[in-house]
Amino acid sequence: MKQWVTLMDGIDGFHIQEVPEPVDLKEDEVLVRINAVAVNHRDVKIINGDFKGRYAAPASPMVPTSDASGTIVKVGGPVSATKWQEGDRVLGLVRPTHLTGPTRSEHHALGLGFPQSGVLVEYRVFSASGLVQIPHKLSFEEAATLPIAATTAWMALNWNRPIDKPVRGPQTTVLLQGTGGVTIHALQQATAFGLTTIVTSSSDEKLLKAQELGATYTVNYKKIPDWADEVLKLTQGKGADIIVETGGPETMPQSVRAVAEGGIISAVGVLTGMTEDKPQPAVGLSLINRNAALKGINIGPRDRVEEMMRLYEQKEIHPIIDRVFGFDEARDAITYVKEGSHFGKVVIRVNED
Ligand SMILES: NC(=O)c1ccc[n+]([C@@H]2O[C@H](COP(=O)([O-])OP(=O)(O)OC[C@H]3O[C@@H](n4cnc5c(N)ncnc54)[C@H](OP(=O)(O)O)[C@@H]3O)[C@@H](O)[C@H]2O)c1
Known part of the structure; x- marks a missing residue:
């Protein structure tokens, strides 16, 4: 079978290789024929060598x-040991041992795609507890977009809510930054809850697409660099109750200005650089003044994934896929996401259904 591997040292070193199909399974393991793989921003960074110096590179090529x-x-x-049978349609959890509660270092240590071997491969062994059934109405491509991007969006909107009591209603305003995978999942979820949404983007064309998906307001952050003022204007001075902060150091100071009193900034991404490299002392005092919360989001556990999937089933949400690449085109898929012209998710088709 074929698999893609990297030494985390740049796109040129990202290559395909032939390896034997896995044969030996433990009692609590299953073999999955992979149909689709979704690309995440993190994969792009790993493959392009952006993690160099920050994390140890793998000793041998890693999937x-x-x-x-x-x-x-x-x-x-x-079946009593695995709970699964041949023919079941499944998606893999990024951190197979993270079943409930906050993300801990032991969950990270077993994370697929880094530091453990990932999923860009034709067949892969999964632990039975690291899989979730795919809702009937979702295609393999759509389902592949759920484990990281949709779960992160879900936790950014609902981390402080008990399971089955998610945030609802137009009185709640959510600010969503950019139009990548996490944001567009968050837009679809927030729209399903009937929340008021504000989406920012560098592109008017993408903002039009966001409106078609239900965005209440849109702001072009290139044309309106002080977008926090615009958010305050749109909310009659109140600000956004929840901010899905994907930007990081360059956007955080404005997010702190745009958050409502008593609101929440869900710190998700570092699209503008690693936050630790750019300390922002002003953020602390402004947060105090606004009595707002800053919460780090780190994907989410299995029980919250299942909870989120119930919403996708009930409301018939179909994840937005910008483009599907073939297995042999994985390098193009990574470059495409790096360039940032996508809207929503990018998927690689591994095996046909
Ligand atoms: N904490 C977690 O658990 C977690 C999970 C998943 C992802 N993440 C992180 O979250 C971030 C987003 O991930 P993703 O997979 O959704 O990325 P993505 O699909 O690659 O999204 C990239 C998009 O972000 C937007 N963007 C770039 N710079 C921006 C800025 N200054 N202000 C607002 N938007 C900006 C652009 O949208 P426009 O073209 O519309 O401007 C760009 O197309 C990444 O940093 C990723 O590592 C964290």
Whole structure:
């Protein structure tokens, strides 16, 4: 079978290789024929060498990417041990041991795509507890976009809500930054809850697409660099109750200005650089003045993934896929996401259904 590998040292070193299909399974493991893999911003950074110096590079070529969907083709033990059978349609959890509660270092240590081997491969062994059933109405491509981007969006909107009591209603305003994978999932979820949404983007064309998906307001952050003022204007001075902060150091100071009193900034991304490299002392005092919360989001556990998937099923949400690349085109898919012209998710088709 074929798999893509990287030494985390640049796109030129990202290559395809032939390896034997896995044969031996433990009782609690299953073999999955991978149908689709979704690309995340993190994969782009890993493959392009942006993690160099920050994390140890793998000693030997590693399979990158974390989000996959596929079909179970073999089970290691009886159904009582695995809870799965051949033919089940499943998606893989990025951190197979993260079943509930906050993300801890032991969950990270077993993360697929880094530091553990990832999913850009034709067949892969998964632990039975690291899989979730795909809702009937979702295609493999759509399902592959859920584990990181949709779960992160879900946690950014709902981290402080008990399961099954998610945030609802137009009185809640959510600010969503950019139009990448996390943001567009968050827009679809927030729209399904009937929340008021404000989406920012560098592109008017993408903002039009966001409106078609239900965005209440849109702001071009290139044309309006002081977009926090615009958010305050749109909310009659109140600000956004929840901010899905994907930008990081360059956007955080404005997010702090744009958050409502008592609101929440869900710190998700570092699209404008690693936050630790650019300390922002002003953020602390402004947060105090606004009595707002800053919460780091770190994907989410299995029980919250299942909770989120119920919403996708009930409301028939279909994740937005900008483009699907073939397995042999994985390098183009990574470059495409790096260039940032996508809207929503980019997917690689591994095996046909
Ligand atoms: N904490 C977590 O658990 C977690 C999970 C997933 C992702 N992340 C992080 O979240 C971020 C987004 O991930 P993603 O997968 O959604 O990325 P993505 O799909 O690659 O999204 C990139 C988009 O971000 C927008 N963007 C870039 N600079 C921006 C800025 N200054 N202000 C506002 N928007 C900006 C651009 O949208 P426009 O073209 O519309 O301007 C760009 O197309 C990344 O930093 C990623 O590493 C964190």
